[in-house]
Amino acid sequence: MLSRQLEDYVKGIFVLQGESETGLVATSALAKRLSVSAASVTSMLKKLKQMKLVQYTPYKGARLTQGGEKIALEILRHHRLLELYLAEVVGMPWDQVHNEAEILEHALSEELEAILFEKLGRPKADPHGDPIPADDGTLEAPASTALAEVEAGTTRMIIRVRNDDPEVLRYLGGLGLIPGVKLEILEKLPFNGPVKIRVGDDEHSLGRELSQEIFVSTPA
Amino acid sequence: MLSRQLEDYVKGIFVLQGESETGLVATSALAKRLSVSAASVTSMLKKLKQMKLVQYTPYKGARLTQGGEKIALEILRHHRLLELYLAEVVGMPWDQVHNEAEILEHALSEELEAILFEKLGRPKADPHGDPIPADDGTLEAPASTALAEVEAGTTRMIIRVRNDDPEVLRYLGGLGLIPGVKLEILEKLPFNGPVKIRVGDDEHSLGRELSQEIFVSTPA
DNA sequence: TTGAAAGTTTAGGTTAGCCTAAATTCTGCC
DNA sequence: GGCAGAATTTAGGCTAACCTAAACTTTCAA
Numbered sequence: 001m002l003s004r005q006l007e008d009y010v011k012g013i014f015v016l017q018g019e020s021e022t023g024l025v026a027t028s029a030l031a032k033r034l035s036v037s038a039a040s041v042t043s044m045l046k047k048l049k050q051m052k053l054v055q056y057t058p059y060k061g062a063r064l065t066q067g068g069e070k071i072a073l074e075i076l077r078h079h080r081l082l083e084l085y086l087a088e089v090v091g092m093p094w095d096q097v098h099n100e101a102e103i104l105e106h107a108l109s110e111e112l113e114a115i116l117f118e119k120l121g122r123p124k125a126d127p128h129g130d131p132i133p134a135d136d137g138t139l140e141a142p143a144s145t146a147l148a149e150v151e152a153g154t155t156r157m158i159i160r161v162r163n164d165d166p167e168v169l170r171y172l173g174g175l176g177l178i179p180g181v182k183l184e185i186l187e188k189l190p191f192n193g194p195v196k197i198r199v200g201d202d203e204h205s206l207g208r209e210l211s212q213e214i215f216v217s218t219p220a
Numbered sequence: 221m222l223s224r225q226l227e228d229y230v231k232g233i234f235v236l237q238g239e240s241e242t243g244l245v246a247t248s249a250l251a252k253r254l255s256v257s258a259a260s261v262t263s264m265l266k267k268l269k270q271m272k273l274v275q276y277t278p279y280k281g282a283r284l285t286q287g288g289e290k291i292a293l294e295i296l297r298h299h300r301l302l303e304l305y306l307a308e309v310v311g312m313p314w315d316q317v318h319n320e321a322e323i324l325e326h327a328l329s330e331e332l333e334a335i336l337f338e339k340l341g342r343p344k345a346d347p348h349g350d351p352i353p354a355d356d357g358t359l360e361a362p363a364s365t366a367l368a369e370v371e372a373g374t375t376r377m378i379i380r381v382r383n384d385d386p387e388v389l390r391y392l393g394g395l396g397l398i399p400g401v402k403l404e405i406l407e408k409l410p411f412n413g414p415v416k417i418r419v420g421d422d423e424h425s426l427g428r429e430l431s432q433e434i435f436v437s438t439p440a
Numbered sequence: 441t442t443g444a445a446a447g448t449t450t451a452g453g454t455t456a457g458c459c460t461a462a463a464t465t466c467t468g469c470c
Numbered sequence: 471g472g473c474a475g476a477a478t479t480t481a482g483g484c485t486a487a488c489c490t491a492a493a494c495t496t497t498c499a500a
Contacts, residue, residue, distance in 0.1 A: 005487065027448060040488055042449055047486090059448060059495055089309075090335055100332055107327040112320055115310055225457065247478060260458055262479055267456095279465055279478060 004106045007075050008034060009044050010053060013064055014072035024061035073133040078105040078113060080126035080133075085116050087127040094127045094178065095169035128169075129160030129179035129215070144215035147185070147195060148208055155184045156216035163213045175204050177214065224326045227295050228254060229264050230273060233284055234292035244281035293353040298325040298333060300346035300353075305336050307347040314347045314398065315389035348389075349380030349399035349435065364435035367405070367415060368428055375404045376436035383433045395424050397434065 002010070012033045016025040027045070031038040045062050048054040053068035064072060082101035086092040092100065117123075117135070125131050125142075133139040144159040158181045161172060172178065176199045186196040186203065194205040206214075222230070232253045236245040247265070251258045265282050268274040273288035284292060302321035306312040312320065337343075337355070345351050345362075353359040364379040378401045381392060392398065396419045406416040406423065414425040426434075 003486075028446090036487090037489060038448065039450080039490080044487080086332075090332070090339070092332070092335065096331070100329055103327045103329070104324070107323045109320055109323070111316070112306075112310070112312070115312065119310070223456075248476095256457090257459060258478065259460080259480080264457080 002071065006044070006048070007071075007106055009041075009048060010064070010068055010072045011075045011079075013054060013062055014069065014076065017063060022061075024063055026061050030062075070137045073137045073139055075105060076139075077133040077135065078108045080130055081113060081116050081120065081123075082108065083126040083128070084120055084123055084132070088120065093170075094173060095166035097127060098164045098169075099166070125160070125179070127179070128162070128164075129158070130162070143218045145218055146212050147197075147206070147214040147216055148188075148211040150185050150216060152185050152187050154219070155182060156219075157182050158214060159217055160215040161213065162215065163210075168210070172210075172214075176200065176202070177204075183216070222291065226264070226268070227291075227326055229261075229268060230284070230288055230292045231295045231299075233274060233282055234289065234296065237283060242281075244283055246281050250282075290357045293357045293359055295325060296359075297353040297355065298328045300350055301333060301336050301340065301343075302328065303346040303348070304340055304343055304352070308340065313390075314393060315386035317347060318384045318389075319386070345380070345399070347399070348382070348384075349378070350382070363438045365438055366432050367417075367426070367434040367436055368408075368431040370405050370436060372405050372407050374439070375402060376439075377402050378434060379437055380435040381433065382435065383430075388430070392430075392434075396420065396422070397424075403436070 009030070012030050013025050016029050016033065017023055020029075027038050027041045030045075031041045034041070042058075045054060045056045048062075048068070049056040052065055053071065054062045054064055056062040079101045082104050083097040086097040086100055087094050114135075123132055131139055131141040142159055145156075147156075150156060158177060158179050160179060161169070161177070163169065163172075177183070181199060184198040186198055188195050192208045194207055195211045196203065196205050198204075229250070232250050233245050236249050236253060237243055240249075247258050247261045250265075251261045254261070262278075265274060265276045268282075268288070269276040272285055273291065274282045274284055276282040299321045302324050303317040306317040306320055307314050334355075343352055351359055351361040362379055365376075367376075370376060378397060378399050380399060381389070381397070383389060383392075397403070401419060404418040406418055408415050412428045414427055415431045416423065416425050418424075
């Protein structure tokens with residue numbers, strides 16, 4: 001069993017690795033994510049390397065080993081199952097579940113995890129559309145495209161909203177932009193201008209940045 | 221917010237205080253409960269005293285202050301609400317909920333606590349019959365008598381089972397001895413012998429020790 | 441190509457929580 | 471009342487996780 005903070009480092013590396021071009025995570029990026037000094041990250045990376053959970057080359061960055069990735073996926077599974085449970089069963093608003101799960105994930109036993117998984121009907125994704133890793137440590141994400149990449153004139157379904165900020169989520173939820181919802185891309189204004197969409201009978205404009213965090217289905 | 225371990229110290233003092241004659245908790249008793257050396261307890265007691273959460277006189281023992289008691293009751297409320305939720309809603313066996321709640325209690329936010337409390341219908345007791353402190357930090361336990369003290373020939377209802385050991389709980393649960401159940405005290409054998417009882421159509425013998433941990437209603 | 445800025449690591453230090461061993465205080469029995 | 475043994479505290483040390491400041495690499499723009 002890893003300590004709470006080691007778990008946070010491993011999870012952080014996994015997530016940042018997914019966002020990075022090279023698959024390498026910079027010390028500073030991790031430091032920022034964990035609200036910790038860069039020096040602390042360096043020494044923790046050395047420890048994680050000792051434990052064979054990361055490959056780490058000084059000044060170059062870090063990347064999870066297979067073992068590290070397995071652990072990251074277990075933690076992510078806890079996190080996402082909890083998010084889904086809190087939203088679906090407990091009835092907590094979708095913008096709040098992330099922060100709650102962030103703490104509970106470290107306290108969830110394997111037994112309780114298994115019960116929740118079954119109660120939820122062996123789900124594949126959490127309320128934000130993030131895929132839930134299987135208990136054998138495999139992760140399969142449905143194909144999707146950032147809304148920003150989709151051409152105007154098509155209709156797609158929202159698969160995933162990749163943002164944890166409660167304010168952003170409340171805003172999007174208010175517009176009805178949550179996974180499972182269908183929307184039509186009306187127009188993409190030039191010079192990185194907003195994307196115009198229709199959801200049900202409502203039309204909305206969405207800044208480019210946001211439209212890069214909303215992922216929609218690929219055409220059938 | 222207290223650290224996880226400080227919370228455990230405060231809760232431990234509260235519980236042991238309840239079991240003690242004098243209302244004072246000995247260093248060694250706390251050390252045993254927390255699986256920690258006596259020396260560690262001494263230094264933590266000094267810290268808790270600094271924080272005005274305990275009254276502590278070296279060599280004499282410790283007792284919670286009002287402030288300390290308030291915190292203990294908050295933690296106990298978390299613990300017992302979680303036990304009840306896990307048993308009632310999640311469907312976890314009653315002998316397992318204690319250990320699960322032991323960890324989760326430190327990770328439960330006030331928001332989630334409030335939601336669970338409402339979902340459970342503002343409950344007054346957990347699956348073991350332990351009373352759930354109110355959110356204003358008051359605790360009212362229904363009147364009850366240890367089974368060992370009840371005279372033969374009467375019928376009573378089980379109010380509370382004061383034991384955390386999963387093996388014991390599984391055994392008692394197997395006999396149907398859980399809070400809410402009615403039983404008849406048939407006979408108390410001499411020399412601290414067993415207590416004979418009837419539960420429904422079944423008759424059982426219970427050792428004296430166990431019969432001191434089962435609390436039943438006082439006569440109406 | 442080089443040097444300043446940005447990024448990273450090293451050095452040295454802090455705090456929380458734990459430990460063992462030694463010193464102290466308390467308790468109960470003769 | 472005194473003393474042995476039990477209980478407790480003190481002394482000294484350890485590890486995990488953090489920090490700041492200084493030293494070192496890397497990067498990239500002139």
